[in-house]
Amino acid sequence: MFTLRDTVSSLQPARADDLGKTLYERFREEPDSLIIPVLDAEDRPIGLVERNAFFLRMAAEYGRALYANRPISVLMDVEPLVVEADMALAEFTNDSLSYRASDLLRGFIVTDGGRYLGVGTVLALLQAASESNRRALAQLASANETAERAENFMTAVVEAMPSMVFVKRADDHRYVLLNRAGEKTLGMSREEMIGRTDADFYSPEQAEIYAQRDRDLVASGEVRVIEEDLVPRKDGTMAILRTKKIAIFDSEGKAEYLVGVSEDIADRKRAEAQIARLAHYDPLTELPNRVLFQKDLGEALSRRARSGDKLAVHFIDLDRFKSVNDTLGHPLGDALLRIAAERLRGCVRDGDTVARLGGDEFAVVQTGLADLTGATRLAERVVEAMAAPFDLQGHQVMIGASVGVSVAPSDGDDADELLKKADMALYRAKADGRGAFHFFERAMDEELQARRALELDLRRALTAGEFQLYYQPLYHLGDDRVTGCEALLRWNHPDRGMVSPADFIPIAEEIGLIVQLGEWVLRQACAEAATWPDHVRLAVNLSPAQFRDRALVSTVVSALAVSGLPAQRLELEITESVLLQDNVANMSMLHDLKALGVRISMDDFGTGYSSLSYLRSFPFDKIKIDQTFVRDILEDSDAMAIIKAVLDLGSSLGIVTTAEGVETVEQLNALRDQGCAEIQGYFISRPAPASEIARLLGVEARDLRVPEGRQAVLTFAPKEAPAKTSRAKRGVRSAKA
Numbered sequence: 079m080f081t082l083r084d085t086v087s088s089l090q091p092a093r094a095d096d097l098g099k100t101l102y103e104r105f106r107e108e109p110d111s112l113i114i115p116v117l118d119a120e121d122r123p124i125g126l127v128e129r130n131a132f133f134l135r136m137a138a139e140y141g142r143a144l145y146a147n148r149p150i151s152v153l154m155d156v157e158p159l160v161v162e163a164d165m166a167l168a169e170f171t172n173d174s175l176s177y178r179a180s181d182l183l184r185g186f187i188v189t190d191g192g193r194y195l196g197v198g199t200v201l202a203l204l205q206a207a208s209e210s211n212r213r214a215l216a217q218l219a220s221a222n223e224t225a226e227r228a229e230n231f232m233t234a235v236v237e238a239m240p241s242m243v244f245v246k247r248a249d250d251h252r253y254v255l256l257n258r259a260g261e262k263t264l265g266m267s268r269e270e271m272i273g274r275t276d277a278d279f280y281s282p283e284q285a286e287i288y289a290q291r292d293r294d295l296v297a298s299g300e301v302r303v304i305e306e307d308l309v310p311r312k313d314g315t316m317a318i319l320r321t322k323k324i325a326i327f328d329s330e331g332k333a334e335y336l337v338g339v340s341e342d343i344a345d346r347k348r349a350e351a352q353i354a355r356l357a358h359y360d361p362l363t364e365l366p367n368r369v370l371f372q373k374d375l376g377e378a379l380s381r382r383a384r385s386g387d388k389l390a391v392h393f394i395d396l397d398r399f400k401s402v403n404d405t406l407g408h409p410l411g412d413a414l415l416r417i418a419a420e421r422l423r424g425c426v427r428d429g430d431t432v433a434r435l436g437g438d439e440f441a442v443v444q445t446g447l448a449d450l451t452g453a454t455r456l457a458e459r460v461v462e463a464m465a466a467p468f469d470l471q472g473h474q475v476m477i478g479a480s481v482g483v484s485v486a487p488s489d490g491d492d493a494d495e496l497l498k499k500a501d502m503a504l505y506r507a508k509a510d511g512r513g514a515f516h517f518f519e520r521a522m523d524e525e526l527q528a529r530r531a532l533e534l535d536l537r538r539a540l541t542a543g544e545f546q547l548y549y550q551p552l553y554h555l556g557d558d559r560v561t562g563c564e565a566l567l568r569w570n571h572p573d574r575g576m577v578s579p580a581d582f583i584p585i586a587e588e589i590g591l592i593v594q595l596g597e598w599v600l601r602q603a604c605a606e607a608a609t610w611p612d613h614v615r616l617a618v619n620l621s622p623a624q625f626r627d628r629a630l631v632s633t634v635v636s637a638l639a640v641s642g643l644p645a646q647r648l649e650l651e652i653t654e655s656v657l658l659q660d661n662v663a664n665m666s667m668l669h670d671l672k673a674l675g676v677r678i679s680m681d682d683f684g685t686g687y688s689s690l691s692y693l694r695s696f697p698f699d700k701i702k703i704d705q706t707f708v709r710d711i712l713e714d715s716d717a718m719a720i721i722k723a724v725l726d727l728g729s730s731l732g733i734v735t736t737a738e739g740v741e742t743v744e745q746l747n748a749l750r751d752q753g754c755a756e757i758q759g760y761f762i763s764r765p766a767p768a769s770e771i772a773r774l775l776g777v778e779a780r781d782l783r784v785p786e787g788r789q790a791v792l793t794f795a796p797k798e799a800p801a802k803t804s805r806a807k808r809g810v811r812s813a814k815a
């Protein structure tokens with residue numbers, strides 16, 4: 079007996095928890111699969127995903143981003159028609175008149191004992207019917223009236239099929255059938271078509287191609303697929319069809335009919351083109367994305383190798399984009415990126431590639447250069463174009479851009495290498511003050527290697543016990559004694575010797591090590607300070623990056639509890655950048671710390687924005703005047719005026735003021751004359767290890783005083799050899815602000 083088992087083609091199913099991107103890849107690799115059945119863990123069918131519906135969904139804006147990583151169970155839109163394999167075709171055709179035509183046409187799932195076996199398609203039904211040489215139909219006919227029902231069924235199905243179905247006679251290639259979808263696809267009625275051949279509709283060349291295909295089909299006896307065929311419609315427009323054809327043979331093996339099913343793939347082609355576009359273009363700016371940029375750069379480099387010209391890669395980063403995005407919101411941030419992309423397009427020549435690599439990073443491939451003049455000009459044009467104000471719905475915004483440039487062949491001839499070197503040059507342009515461009519130089523590579531090595535060493539240093547704390551006294555001029563010590567971190571590198579905190583703290587911030595390191599400093603310093611006399615406070619620097627760690631307050635609580643140091647003896651020094659970034663959260667942490675009884679100092683005052691509003695926004699216990707003012711106090715009347723103003727401000731707000739970097743008795747006396755309460759600096763003592771400080775504090779408690787005289791009295795010799803610092807100290811803790 080002819081059963082549905084004979085119509086099953088095995089089609090690899092998907093699992094409910096597979097991801098959308100698995101389906102996407104399968105549909106692309108298997109153009110024959112119109113559906114993919116979805117199974118549960120026990121191999122039972124639970125759904126179907128349709129090719130066209132799926133592609134349209136993935137091609138929609140953000141479609142891929144939305145669905146690619148979702149499980150297939152979310153993407154199933156169709157309840158499958160499930161039939162058991164042993165069902166007789168006769169019975170199926172009987173029953174099938176009650177099914178929805180679309181269920182059948184899309185394909186139905188055939189199971190064996192409830193478990194998935196494969197899919198049945200209408201085309202497979204037709205084919206199976208011919209292969210069994212009408213045996214099935216004859217049997218059906220004998221089973222009273224079933225043949226007629228089967229034929230009715232077949233006709234109903236063929237008519238309802240959304241794909242074009244046509245049948246020709248195998249001997250003279252005359253059309254004998256065209257379904258409704260076929261009439262629509264070709265723009266021709268069946269009356270016009272039936273009884274004629276292709277030669278009656280198409281050019282002789284076209285008709286001959288079709289005739290040859292038909293002859294091949296009969297000769298091979300196999301299913302043939304024409305992946306993409308441009309077929310003229312009656313009105314002259316073109317249909318894009320994918321056609322599957324089979325020949326149907328009679329009992330003597332003579333070809334009787336040629337059956338074709340054509341699918342109009344114009345929509346699918348459009349969706350695929352859209353997807354290809356999404357894979358290569360940035361939807362926001364419509365510029366090529368990183369993938370296409372790298373492809374274009376690779377091709378441009380091959381052309382360059384033949385022509386011998388130079389080629390430049392410009393890596394462009396918008397300078398203050400993040401703050402625009404944060405303050406004006408993402409829609410205006412997007413608008414800015416679109417305008418920036420437009421300006422960049424306006425800077426380059428036709429044939430050069432402008433791409434958005436992501437975020438606020440863009441890149442340009444500039445080809446056909448005889449020397450570096452052209453590259454310099456382009457970089458200048460980009461910097462200039464980005465420096466002009468951006469009008470964002472009435473907000474005038476200035477951001478600027480920095481550019482790093484690498485050149486082939488002098489900096490390399492490989493896409494990744496050139497991009498990497500342009501990036502290094504960009505890093506330098508930013509470090510040099512932004513709004514500038516820089517060409518790659520070999521030394522940058524060496525610097526980068528050195529920095530990488532330092533990063534690796536730094537990650538290791540904490541466990542290797544290479545960090546140590548030094549302490550520098552804070553001297554109270556009114557009480558004439560040391561009333562506190564500031565903990566200053568030292569890294570004793572096994573090969574490099576002492577590395578300055580100005581060199582390694584910014585790196586620790588960048589690589590995220592500062593939280594761990596800062597916690598070590600707090601715990602170590604609290605433990606050491608707990609052994610000092612009760613009136614001596616401990617000051618500890620906090621990096622803005624430590625405020626990103628929501629556990630900061632509990633770390634402080636724990637360091638105090640474990641060491642037994644009273645909270646009132648701990649002073650935390652912050653810079654104003656802590657108040658600049660993520661203001662609300664940081665402010666609430668500062669209040670929590672203050673509520674513990676810990677004192678909060680504003681460090682390096684006078685170097686940044688020094689906005690008075692910061693002093694009003696939080697009840698600071700202390701202001702530390704930056705050492706640059708103290709250094710100039712005797713020579714520069716402006717420095718003196720600023721110090722006076724800060725001292726007045728401190729006293730009117732009831733905040734203690736400390737002057738940093740006091741190196742001479744003249745500076746000390748000048749500060750004392752202005753009413754400064756507290757000083758810190760080499761004149762009192764250089765930073766020294768804990769053991770020295772403990773000794774000093776013991777001695778000092780007995781008899782050391784700073785007199786009105788001329789020399790330093792904390793006769794304690796400077797113990798610290800100065801560390802080599804390659805960067806200015808200023809802004810060390812605000813590097814990431």
Ligand SMILES: Nc1nc2c(ncn2[C@@H]2O[C@@H]3COP(=O)(O)O[C@H]4[C@@H](O)[C@H](n5cnc6c(=O)[nH]c(N)nc65)O[C@@H]4COP(=O)(O)O[C@H]3[C@H]2O)c(=O)[nH]1
Nearest residue numbers: 566567579580599619620621739740741758759760810811
């Ligand atoms: N020329 C001169 N310099 C003086 C004088 N008196 C003190 N100094 C130096 O000035 C710096 C004062 O620390 P800072 O402003 O908080 O500046 C510190 C601070 O911002 C940061 N830092 C140090 N330790 C830590 C730490 O444990 N955590 C964090 N987050 N930052 C730290 O590194 C910066 C540099 O630290 P150091 O190199 O130890 O440099 C120290 C100190 O050695 C003087 O009379 N003349």
